[in-house]
Amino acid sequence: MASSANGAEEVRGSVLTPLKLVGLVCIFLALCLVIGAVLSPAWVTADNQYYLSLWDSCWKPAASDKWQCSSTLETDWQIATLALLLGGAGLILLSFLVGLVSVCIGSRRRFYRPVAVMLFAAVVLQVCSLVLYPIKFIETISLRIYHEFNWGYGLAWGSTIFSFGGAILYCLNPKNYEDYY
Numbered sequence: 001m002a003s004s005a006n007g008a009e010e011v012r013g014s015v016l017t018p019l020k021l022v023g024l025v026c027i028f029l030a031l032c033l034v035i036g037a038v039l040s041p042a043w044v045t046a047d048n049q050y051y052l053s054l055w056d057s058c059w060k061p062a063a064s065d066k067w068q069c070s071s072t073l074e075t076d077w078q079i080a081t082l083a084l085l086l087g088g089a090g091l092i093l094l095s096f097l098v099g100l101v102s103v104c105i106g107s108r109r110r111f112y113r114p115v116a117v118m119l120f121a122a123v124v125l126q127v128c129s130l131v132l133y134p135i136k137f138i139e140t141i142s143l144r145i146y147h148e149f150n151w152g153y154g155l156a157w158g159s160t161i162f163s164f165g166g167a168i169l170y171c172l173n174p175k176n177y178e179d180y181y
Contacts, residue, residue, distance in 0.1 A: 020112070023169030024103065026162045027096045027119065033159035034089040034126070038082075040152025044137060047145045052137070053152060054082050077136035084129035085156060091122035092163055099170075112170050119167035126160040 044052040050059045058069040072078040095118040102111035134149060 019169050019172055020099075021103075023115075023166045024096070024099045026166035026169065027092060027099055027115075030122075030159045030162035030166060031089070031092050031096050033155045033162060034085070034092060037152050037156035037159060038085060038089060040150075040155060042150040043133070043152040044147055045150045046147035049145060050147065051150075052141075054078070054085070075140070077132060077140070081129045081133045081136075084125045084132070088122040088125035088129070088160075088163070091118045091125070092159070095119050095122070095166075116167045116170035119163050119170065123160055123164045123167065126156065126163065130156055130160065 038054060041053045042051055043054060044050075048060070049062075051057075052072065055072060056069045057072050058067045060067050073082070095115045098111055098118070099115050102115070130153070133153070
């Protein structure tokens with residue numbers, strides 16, 4: 001009876017390890033980056049004549065100084081890219097909230113696995129969207145001028161990398177190293 005009570009106290013009073021704290025910071029950075037990526041106006045740019053974001057596509061005719069814009073939410077691949085990225089962002093937000101709650105309450109070990117699973121699922125969704133986007137862009141939009149994938153696309157990749165790093169950190173077995181802290 002006494003040993004089970006001590007075990008319960010150990011779980012509740014477990015020390016916050018530096019790796020889990022770094023994992024939580026990775027999740028926070030991933031969340032900030034994915035918000036920046038979704039709101040970014042520049043996923044593809046082309047010689048100050050064309051830009052494409054997740055929300056609209058704008059181009060400047062040669063004879064005019066005014067930009068003409070249209071919504072990108074008319075094609076299936078752009079809607080799918082946005083849905084996959086927003087799904088990943090939702091999972092990152094949820095995992096951040098669960099990770100934050102686990103830091104605030106005494107019992108943390110039971111939250112490690114759900115956070116890691118949600119982050120790995122977010123990584124899969126984001127990688128699918130980030131692979132789909134350039135493939136379908138090159139297939140459907142023919143720009144005869146030099147174009148490049150810009151900082152919005154890079155922020156999305158950064159979010160994916162930090163999500164993967166946070167998932168790895170939350171997968172580490174706490175029994176192997178928590179006794180040292």
